[in-house]
Amino acid sequence: MTDNPSPLKFHVPEPEVRPGGTPDFSNVPIPKAGSVARPEVDVDPRNIRDLAYSIIRVLNREGDAVGPWAGTLSDEEQLEGLRHMMTLRTFDARMQMAQRQGKTSFYMQHMGEEAVSCAFRKALIQGDMNFPTYRQAGLLIAGGYPMVEMMNQIYSNERDPLKGRQLPVMYASKEHGFFSISGNLTTQYIQAVGWAMASAIKGDTKIAVGWVGDGATAESDFHAALVFASTYKAPVVLNIVNNQWAISTFQGIARGGSGTFAARGLGFGIAALRVDGNDYLAVHAVAKWATERARRNLGPTLVEYVTYRVGAHSTSDDPSAYRPKTESDAWPLGDPVIRLKNHLIKRGLWSDERHKQAEAEILETVIAAQKEAESHGTLHAGGKPSTRDMFEGVYAEMPPHLRRQRQKAGV
Amino acid sequence: MPRMTMIEAIRSAMDVAMGRDDDVVVFGEDVGYFGGVFRCTQGLQQKYGRSRCFDAPISELGIVGAAIGMAAYGLKPCVEVQFADYVYPAYDQIVSEAARLRYRSNGEFTCPIVVRMPTGGGIFGGQTHSQSPEALFTHVSGLKVVVPSNPLDAKGLLIASIEDPDPVIFLEPKRLYNGPFDGHHDRPVTAWSKHELGEVPEGHYTTPLGKAEIRRAGSAVTVLAYGTMVYVAQAAAEETGIDAEIIDLRTLLPLDLETIIASVKKTGRCVVVHEATLTSGFGAELAALVQEHCFYHLEAPVARVTGWDTPYPHAQEWDYFPGPKRVGEALIETMGA
Ligand SMILES: Cc1ncc(C[n+]2csc(CCOP(=O)(O)OP(=O)(O)O)c2C)c(N)n1
Ligand SMILES: [Mg+2]
DSSP states (O other): OOSSOOOOOOOOOOOSOOTTSOOOOTTSOOOOTTOSOOOOTTOOGGGGGGGGTSOBOOBOTTSOBOSTTOOOSOHHHHHHHHHHHHHHHHHHHHHHHHHHTTSSSOOOOOTTOHHHHHHHHTTOOTTOEEEOOTTOTHHHHTTTOOHHHHHHHHHTOTTOTTTTOSOTTOOOBTTTTBOOOOSSTTHHHHHHHHHHHHHHHTTOOOOEEEEEETGGGGSHHHHHHHHHHHHHTOSEEEEEEEOSEETTEETHHHHTTSSOSGGGGGGGTOEEEEEETTOHHHHHHHHHHHHHHHHTTOOOEEEEEEOOOOSOSSTTOOGGGTSOTTHHHHOTTOOHHHHHHHHHHHTTSOOHHHHHHHHHHHHHHHHHHHHHHHTTOBTTBSOOOOHHHHHTTSSSSOOHHHHHHHHHTTO | OOBOOHHHHHHHHHHHHHHHOTTEEEEETTOSSSOOTTOTTTTHHHHHOTTTEEEOOSOHHHHHHHHHHHHHHTOEEEEEOSOGGGOGGGHHIIIIIITTHHHHTTTSSOOOOEEEEEEOOOSSOGGGSOOOOHHHHHTSTTOEEEOOOSHHHHHHHHHHHHHSSSOEEEEEEGGGSSSOOOSOTTSOOOOGGGSGGGBOOSSOOOOOTTOOEEEEOOSSEEEEEOTTHHHHHHHHHHHHTOOEEEEEOSEEESOOHHHHHHHHHHHSOEEEEEEEESTTOHHHHHHHHHHHHHGGGOSSOOEEEEEOSSOOOSTTHHHHSOOHHHHHHHHHHHHHO
8 A cells, every 4th residue: 555645647548649730640550461361250259369459451552462361352343342432432522512502401421431331332242231320321332222312312302212301311221231320329339239139030141230430439339239249149240430530539539548449349259350441452351251250150240440531520520620631641541542443553454544534434423313313302492302201200100199280280 | 798609608608617616627529629519618628628628438428427426526527418419328327327316315425517418400400410308307306407598698507507516407509509590590690799698798607597587578478488499489479469478498497487477477378389399398397387377367278389299300490490480370379269
C-alpha cells in the first residue's frame, strides 16, 4: 500500500493531428502485401490470434497481386469489380450533387471505401442476407439492384419502393439480400446473428452478414452480437468498416486500449481478421474465407476492414472542422479504384484509355437512370408518395384508431 | 443585452455552469473537439479542458450510465444524446437507474444529471432525426422533463436543470435552434436576433422548473403547448382570429397546474397540442388533468392536435407535422362546440 497515493489522471485519447497540422500515418503499421499467411478455413480461432493485429493485403505498391490470399477472382471478375466500384463512385457523385441541388434532403457517400461492399458482395450467393449500414450501397450496385430504384428511394418520389417513409439511402430489398437499414446505429448487428441462428435452426444453407462502422462498435448491441455469435456458433460474418472516423470522432475513442477492432473478437473466441479495405482483391479473398467458414458450420468470423472515409460523413457534415484537409492524401492504403485499375493495366487487361471510356459510359448510364428517376419526381417536385402511404404499413392491418386519424387527415 | 440563438443560449448556459462549478462536466458523441453536431458545446473543451468536456464513444447507454456513476461520486454531468431518436439504448439507465437512485437508496446516493437531446421534426430528418419522446420520460417517476421554446428560457432552464439535485431530461426542439419556427415551412423563419426572446443575459440566471409562461393572453380558449408548437399555436390564433390564450408549459414535469387551471377556468375551452404521436402522449395527461380540475367550467371537449400515430415519415413531413392549419381547425371546432 502506498502511503502517499499520487492524484489520478483522466485520460482522453486524441488523434495525432488536427486541422492545421500535417497529416501523419507513420504510426499505422502496414504489413507488406502478401506477407500474412492464409490459414485453412477450419483453423482453430485460437491459433490465428495474430491475424487480428495484422493487415491482409494482396495488391502491392507495384500493382502486383501477391501472396497466399491472391487468386480468388478471374480476370473477368476483376474487371467487373472495377466497374462496380467506378459505378458506385459515379452514383455517389451524382446523388451528392442532386442533394446540393435540393432534389433530396440528405446523402451519404462511400468515397475511398468502395472496395469493401463491392468486393464483399461477390462472395455472397442468392439467399444470403446482409444487415448493412448506410455506407454499403456497393452491396446493391454489385448485386445488380437497379440504380433507378435506389434513386427513387433517395428522391422519395412516386416510385420510391419505401413510399417516402425512410431517409435517403436507407434502402431495403429482401430479394437482393439487403435488410432494411434502420438509421439507429448497430441495432442490426445482433439481428444479423439472429437471422443466421434461424438459418441454422431450420437446417438451411444461407448465411448472414452484419455490418458496423468503427465508431458504432461502441454500442452494446455490438457486444451482444459477439456473445450470441460465439455462444451459438452462428453462421454469420461480422464486418467492421474502420474508416478511421465516426463523424468528428477519431477511431481511438471507440477502440480505446484494444490494439485493433478485430481484436474485440478474441475474447469471444471468434476468428478475427484485419484486411486492407482499399484492396479489392484482399477484401474478396477474406470475404470468401469468412463466408466459407460460415457455410461449413465453422462458426462466426469478425473482419475489420482498414480504410479511410475520404468524404464528409454526410451532406450535413464539414470535416475541415476536425481533421486536416489533406489527411486523405496521406492515407497509406491509397485509393481502391486506382489500385485495382493499375493492377489490371499492369496485367494487360486494362488501359488508361479504356478506363476513360468506361468512366464516360458509366456516367452516361448513371445519368440515364437519374433522368428516369427524376421523371417520377424528386423530394420537392413532381410525383411523390401520397399522404395515404404515410398511414399505411404501420401494421399489417390498419387498426381503428389509425383509420380514424387517416379519415381526419382527409385521405 | 446580447442576442443569442437557442444554440448559443444553451452553450452559454453550460459555459456559465462550468465556470461557476468545477463539478459540472459535459460529454457526448462529437461533443468535445468538434463541439457537437449542432455546435451546442463549441469552445467548451478549449476553455475548460479535456477533463471537463470530452468526446464519448457512440454508446448512449455508456454516456448516461457513466454520468450516473459520476453523479454518484459528486459531479454534475450534463450529457448530450445526439438526437432524441438515439436515446433508447440509454433508456434502461435512465428509467431503472437515474430515476430511482434517490428513492431506492433513501437519499444515500443521488443523481443530479442532465440529459440533453435535440427533439422534434421539421428538418426532413425522417424517422431517426424527428421524434418527440417526452411522454416516455414523463411516465417515469423520478425524472424531470423540460422543453424550452426560446433562447432566454433555454439558458435559464438549462442552468436550473444542471443545478437541480435530480435527473432532468432536457429536450431541445431542434427546429427552434435558429428561430421561432411556426409551422409555415414555405416561409422564412425570423432569426432569434430579431426576436425579443433572443435577448439573453450574458451571466448566471435561472428559470425555475415547474413554471409555465403565458405567451399570448386571450379569453376564448386555452392552448397548452410546448417547444415548437408554441409558435404554431400563435400562428393558428393569428390566422383564425380566435382570441386564444397560449400557455408555454416549459417544463412538463413538474407541471405548472395552477396556471393551466386558472386559464381554463377563465376560457372554458382547451386545446392541447404536441408534435409527438397521439396515443398515450403527454396531451392525454394534460386533457385528463384539465377535466379533473376544470370539468364544470368546460364548454367543449378538450381537443388534442398531435402527430399521427405513425413513425415520423420523410417525404410526407408536412402532412405529418401538426401545423397551423390543423391547430386552427381545432380552435374553430372547439369554439363552435
Ligand atoms: C444510436 C445512434 N447514435 C448516434 C447516431 C448518430 N450517428 C450517425 S452516424 C454516426 C457515426 C458513425 O460512425 P461509424 O460507426 O464509424 O460509421 P461511418 O459513418 O464512419 O461509416 C453517428 C454518431 C445514430 N445514428 N444512432
Ligand atoms: Mg467510421
